[in-house]
Structure formats: structure tokens, C-alpha cells
Amino acid sequence: MPTTSEETAQTGKPARHHFAIDRKRPAAIQVYEDLRSRIISLELKPGEGLSRLELVQQYGVSQTPVRDAFILLEKEGLIEVYPQSKTLVSKIDIAQARETQFLRTAVELEIGRVLARSDDRSLTKEARHIWQSQERVLETENWIDRFRDLDTRFHAALAEAAGQANLWDLIISRSGHIDRLRNLHLPDAGKAATVLSDHRGILDAIEASDQDRTADAIRKHLSGTLSAVDLIVSRYPDYF
Known part of the structure; x- marks a missing residue:
């Protein structure tokens, strides 16, 4: 067959x-x-x-x-x-993508603050494990689908650790447009490595109990795709 x-x-x-x-x-x-x-x-x-x-x-x-x-x-x-x-x-709606990004940034900043304030370092254990899996997947062929799945799981693990799993589900239900933008951006040279570096930066800041550094790392990570939106649209004009 x-x-x-x-x-x-x-x-x-x-x-x-x-x-x-x-x-x-x-x-x-x-x-x-x-x-x-x-x-x-x-x-x-x-x-x-x-x-x-x-x-x-x-x-x-x-x-x-x-x-x-x-x-x-x-x-x-x-x-x-x-x-x-x-x-x-549907075509990708940039305005809706920006709206969802605003919501997601607000929620993830609070998640990061809650985790960085906690003395329980085991809260990042699952997210750290997922980050390590992402690192290994990036070295394999046909890595994109698996890497993308692990990326979602990384953020979900942090939300769950902060006791906000249901709120994360709400964000996911509104993320269709921004997620498609990210998936157009992910194959770009160096993008996946940047994602890995950003994830590590978020984890390191949380585990250092540094709330300001955690917030900066989250903002940097979540702004990456929208900062490249003009380039993405120029490559795929029929998708928008």
C-alpha cells in the first residue's frame, strides 16, 4: 500500500x-x-x-x-x-492576531510573576523537561510538527503550574490567527533556535526568582512573530 x-x-x-x-x-x-x-x-x-x-x-x-x-x-x-x-x-486576520497577542501577553506576564514569586522550584520541572525535548527534536529530520506541539505544551505547562490551566484553554481557543502566523514564521532560519533560547531565558529567570527579568523574557519571546508580520505578509500575500 x-x-x-x-x-x-x-x-x-x-x-x-x-x-x-x-x-x-x-x-x-x-x-x-x-x-x-x-x-x-x-x-x-x-x-x-x-x-x-x-x-x-x-x-x-x-x-x-x-x-x-x-x-x-x-x-x-x-x-x-x-x-x-x-x-x-478563513484568511489570517492580523487585527485579531494582535488582539489575542495582547491578551496572551497580559496572562503570561502574570503567570511568570506568580511562578517567580514562588519558592517551589519544582513548578518549572515539567516546562524544563519539555524545553529539553524541544532541543532534541530540533536535531531531527521533519522536526517542525513535533517542535510546534512541544512549544504549545511548554506554555501550557507554565500556566498549569501557576494554577491557570483553564485560562490557558481560553487563550488557545482565540489563538487560531496568531498561531498560523507563528507557523509561517517558524521555518525561517534561526527562528526555532530563538524560540529555544527564549524558553530557556524564561525558565532561568523564573528559577532565579527574578520577576523583572521574567517579564522581560516573556515580552521578548511573545513579540517575535508580530515584529516580523510585514515580512510574513509579503511572502504569503494570498493568506491574508
Whole structure:
């Protein structure tokens, strides 16, 4: 049986998306999670059309889970539904990306302050472990997807350590546009190494109980992509 890349090479068409529904979980949530992941990773590109019937076939579900997934994705601004016409992956909204960045910066600054004030150095243990995993992943082939996942887990681990896991979930639900910007920026030469360096700087500052240095490290880290937004837009004008 041909692999995904072999299928593409042999047919000249995009390979079929393989996804197995777990019958123990609500199908609509699984379809939503997978479609969202594909949109955020840019597998499904801004402006690309989505066929409800094709998705029904891909996921092996009825139309109801796909419809419900579309409702959730539209609520997040990740798709645009034109009734009786078409459904498109939304273009990246710079204004919304900036708004989410403002919220995220405010929350992460407070998370950093709480952790830096604490005497419990074990609070950064999980984030430190994730940072070490990122460092190892960067030395492998096809590292981007895994590195990106670990990046999200790093920030989630700090939020959880500060007792703000639910607030982090709220931020994630609003991060579709800024996350797509980051994923366009990540392959740039030196960007991943900068992310690693920034993560280490945040951890070192927290573990030194230095609140000012922690805040500076967080601001520096979170400002990186938006500072490069003009360059990103010039490279991918059709995505915006």
C-alpha cells in the first residue's frame, strides 16, 4: 500500500487524509479537533474550500458531526460559512492576531510573576523537561510538527503550574490567527533556535526568582512573530 507521499506522487492529487474516529468520544469534537489542527498547521491553507461531503467521507461520519465541527470553527473565526454556497478556511486576520497577542501577553506576564514569586522550584520541572525535548527534536529530520506541539505544551505547562490551566484553554481557543502566523514564521532560519533560547531565558529567570527579568523574557519571546508580520505578509500575500 503506498505511503502518503507515494500516493501524491502516483496520482498527482493531494493524499487522502487518514483519521480514525474513536467511537468512545463524541465524533463532532474529534472532527473539530482534527480540522482545527490541520488549519493551524496550514495543511488546510487560508482561502481553501472545504467540502462537507468530502469530509464526511474522510472521517467516516454522518453530516451532523461535520456540521457541528463547522459551527465551532466558525465561532473561532477559522472558517467562513456561506450558506447554500461554500465554506472556506478563513484568511489570517492580523487585527485579531494582535488582539489575542495582547491578551496572551497580559496572562503570561502574570503567570511568570506568580511562578517567580514562588519558592517551589519544582513548578518549572515539567516546562524544563519539555524545553529539553524541544532541543532534541530540533536535531531531527521533519522536526517542525513535533517542535510546534512541544512549544504549545511548554506554555501550557507554565500556566498549569501557576494554577491557570483553564485560562490557558481560553487563550488557545482565540489563538487560531496568531498561531498560523507563528507557523509561517517558524521555518525561517534561526527562528526555532530563538524560540529555544527564549524558553530557556524564561525558565532561568523564573528559577532565579527574578520577576523583572521574567517579564522581560516573556515580552521578548511573545513579540517575535508580530515584529516580523510585514515580512510574513509579503511572502504569503494570498493568506491574508
